[in-house]
Amino acid sequence: MFKPIRFIPDDTKIKFMFWSRYGYFASGLACLASLLLFVFVGLNYGVDFKGGTVFVIRTEQPANLDELRSKVNSLGFGDAELQDFGGSGHEVLIRLPTIEGGEDVQRTVQDKVKQVLGAGIEYLSIDVVGPKVSGEYAQQGIVAMLVAIIGILIYIWFRFEWQFAIATVMSLLHDIMLSIGFFVLIRLEFNLQIIAALLTIVGYSLNDTVVVFDRVREYLRKYKQMPLADLIDFSINSVLPRTLLTSVTTLLALFALYIFGGEVLKGFTLAMIWGVIIATYSSIFSAASLLAILGVNRDAIQIQPSGSKVEKKTAAARP
Structure with a gap:
């Protein structure tokens, strides 16, 4: 029988919480640079927004x-x-x-x-x-982005705890800011396609973040005495193969679309390529590690009945 190919080992023990301190510094500088670019240079608005x-x-x-x-x-x-x-x-x-x-x-x-x-x-x-229609497009694009972020905040709050919701929204804002800074830097035409790309990036980043948070919540139930920083490292390492392989396969499809999809789709595809890279980075280095700063109320995490699948799964997996 053929053994499955392992591009990424299943037992990685990368200290993400240690490296996240450098990630915060790099992300902070990148977000500040993006904000300065947006204020002093500005987006290259397309005809959809300036008429x-x-x-x-x-x-x-x-x-x-x-x-x-x-x-x-x-x-x-x-x-x-x-x-x-x-x-x-x-x-x-x-x-x-x-x-x-x-x-x-x-x-x-x-x-x-x-x-x-x-x-x-x-x-x-x-x-x-016309200028009136372009103004309406700009207003509707901003409203769509705000509604999406507020909806995500409420969804994560109900599914997890408020600390998870705040960490998710901060991670999403990080992704959006770095994406806008990238658009300003390369002078990508900002039109309705790019708004659609930003909303898609938000959804992709949310999906990656929820996968990590699900594993964190599972291990919070399982390992009551494990320090939170170690538990977060353990959780991210356990989903790392899934996260990276999903991102790589998505990027392969996007690069093919960028090369062969024609000029009309290039702006959207380029925005998505950058967004997937940033979303993968933030879900690994930002979202979960923010939980250590915000703190998690372990008592608020519901305890599953003894003998459930979660309790039996990976019983010997504790590092």
């Missing part, structure tokens, strides 16, 4: 961005932003700022852009978002 008109065109010959930019700017509609879109050199994204005046003016803008660019241009898509 405007976006053209995606395809040229017969390799596109000359400087020439196209000069033509569009000659119309006097503001500074146009142009970038290669498909990687082939023939597809270009053109972004124009919002022009006041309603639908008739927007239609005039589109007609004049088509006229100045001339023949031999295929228009793959034209999207128009």
Whole structure:
């Protein structure tokens, strides 16, 4: 019979609580840097949040961005932003700022852009978002994020204890702050796709954290006298293979999507790749170790009846 492949040993004894003190320092600096970047540099808001008109065109010959930019700017509609879109050199994204005046003016803008660019241009898509709609998008995105975090706080509070809920929310805020700092640093266009990516990251991070917390709660019932720091180390080590293998397989799928999914999905996929890495880090080094700072009321953890599966499982696993 073939033995299963073990990429990660089942009996690791890594001192996560010892290393977490350095993790807090690194995370604190990274969160501060993210906050400064957000305040002084700002996100690269897409048309979904600042409004405007976006053209995606395809040229017969390799596109000359400087020439196209000069033509569009000659119309006097503001500074146009142009970038290669498909990687082939023939597809270009053109972004124009919002022009006041309603639908008739927007239609005039589109007609004049088509006229100045001339023949031999295929228009793959034209999207128009007004300032009112973009403001509503921004408001709804913030509300969605806050509702998700509050819902998670209530869910964890009822399922575990308040210390677990606070640790989870702090870990999620850590993930969101580092993700936003990353978006500012690489100038990733912040649009509705990135909001969706952030909400997905929150869900992924929560899943990882709950797995660790379940194991902590199980061992709190089992090992009454074990110091909390040792118990947290034991809990994280016991779920480490599952956590890392889940993250690696998820990243493999995301990298494939980033490479072969096309330009439209690249922003979302890149945000997810970074989010999975940060969520894995925080679930191992931040969330559970925060319990040692907040303290856990062992008496509040319900004791399962004697002889249950939890009591019998891994009876000799105590380090």
